[in-house]
Amino acid sequence: MVDSTNLRAPVRSGLLARSARWERPAVAVLFDVPLATVEAQNAGRDRVVPAHIVREFHHQLPTAEQLHDEGWPTVHLASTLTSPTP
Incomplete structure (x- = not known):
């Protein structure tokens, strides 16, 4: 498992290559948060x-379509994920 913010496509392609080499699934989670929300959260830090x-x-965040075009077979949008119920 790799937990990383990768804003550059060449870095992401390296992760895909590792995934293929080790025969592990490649899944991207895109934090599709509006800029205003990010700015507000940042102001409170x-x-x-x-x-x-x-x-x-x-501005550098890729879109889900860009990630798919790069070869990511699975892309989850954080805005659509739900928390597990206890």
């Missing part, structure tokens, strides 16, 4: 990330 960095990273 103890260590606030500079606004221009937040905007730049958000």
Whole structure:
């Protein structure tokens, strides 16, 4: 399992190659959170990330379609995931 924020396609392709090499499923979870929500959450942090960095990273997020085009067979949108019930 790899838990990583990968905004660059070449890094993601390396993860896909590892998945294939080790014969493990490749699943992407895309945190499709609106920029305004991210900015609001960032403002409430103890260590606030500079606004221009937040905007730049958000702008670099791939779409689900881009991830599929790169070869990710499964892409989950965080906005559609539900929490398990206790």
